[in-house]
Amino acid sequence: MEAAxxxxxxxxxxxxxxxxxxxxxxxxxxxHEGKITLVGDSEVEVYRVVREKGLEPMPLVFRVPREExxxxxxxxxxx
Amino acid sequence: MIIFRxxxxxxxxxxxxxxxxxxxxxxxxxxxxxxxxxxYTVLHARIAEAIGFDYRTGNRxxxxxxxxxxxxxxxxxxxxxVGTERFSAQVGFSEKLGVGxxxxxxIGVFDAFRICFDESQGILTFERxx
Numbered sequence: 001m002e003a004a005x006x007x008x009x010x011x012x013x014x015x016x017x018x019x020x021x022x023x024x025x026x027x028x029x030x031x032h033e034g035k036i037t038l039v040g041d042s043e044v045e046v047y048r049v050v051r052e053k054g055l056e057p058m059p060l061v062f063r064v065p066r067e068e069x070x071x072x073x074x075x076x077x078x079x
Numbered sequence: 080m081i082i083f084r085x086x087x088x089x090x091x092x093x094x095x096x097x098x099x100x101x102x103x104x105x106x107x108x109x110x111x112x113x114x115x116x117x118x119y120t121v122l123h124a125r126i127a128e129a130i131g132f133d134y135r136t137g138n139r140x141x142x143x144x145x146x147x148x149x150x151x152x153x154x155x156x157x158x159x160x161v162g163t164e165r166f167s168a169q170v171g172f173s174e175k176l177g178v179g180x181x182x183x184x185x186i187g188v189f190d191a192f193r194i195c196f197d198e199s200q201g202i203l204t205f206e207r208x209x
Contacts, residue, residue: 001099001106003163009108010097014084017095021088043129060097060108063123069179070093 002057008034009060024064032059081162081205085198094196094203095180099160100170102132106160109181113194113203117184118142120159121152121171126181134172142171150175159188164207166191 012031013020020029028046030038032055040046046061085092094113099106100122107130109122119142127134137153144150152171159168168187176182188194193206 001108001160003160006097006099006108006160006162010083013095013097013110014086017086017088043123043125047129058105058107060110061126061129062110063179065179067089070088070091 005057013060013062020064021067025066026064028061028063030055030059030061032057081164083203083205085201085203087201092198092201096161096183096203098183101158101160102127102130105130111183112178112180113196114182114184115189115194115196117182119152119154119171119184119186120168120182120188121173121176121184122181123176124153124172124174127172132172137172140171142173144177146177150177161192161205164192164205 009031012034024039028040028043029036030046030050037059038046038049043061043063050059050061083096086095095110096113097108097110099108109126121142124134134153134155137155139151139153141149142152150173152173154169154171156167157170158165166187191208193208195204197204
């Protein structure tokens, strides 16, 4: 896939992660052409709509982490 | 050299990057947490289910996780794209991944790249080993 597309998604997440956690924690979102185009409860649901709409390039489908997801992975005691 | 910004959240920083994974003929952009403590790259099985990939056909192995328990992981050789670089790595899928993120682990990745976690600069760099 286009490296520029990956970079665009990466920069978008870097710029919006905090507000995503505030608004969509635990939800699955699709980011396409610089904005959130779909919000759902599962990857199955969101990818199904992506296919139905024939979105190109492939959107970034992302389950927005909850704050506790960061706490679990950033814990110092991961053994 | 491929450079990523750490992702800021609640005043902290996390080494999360966007990469591409090819499944069949399609490329999927995904977010992964770069985890030098993880042996394998492991994706949530719900992603495979959502894109119609029968991940259970892979070689099953068990990985130990933070609480000491073992989780089943199904391994596949998949193509990954980081920035402009493409390479193959064993990628696992698991229904039991106990963290909210997909993990980018060492096998096939940390041996293909020199990866620098520069937290003071807030950047993560990937340099392809030649």
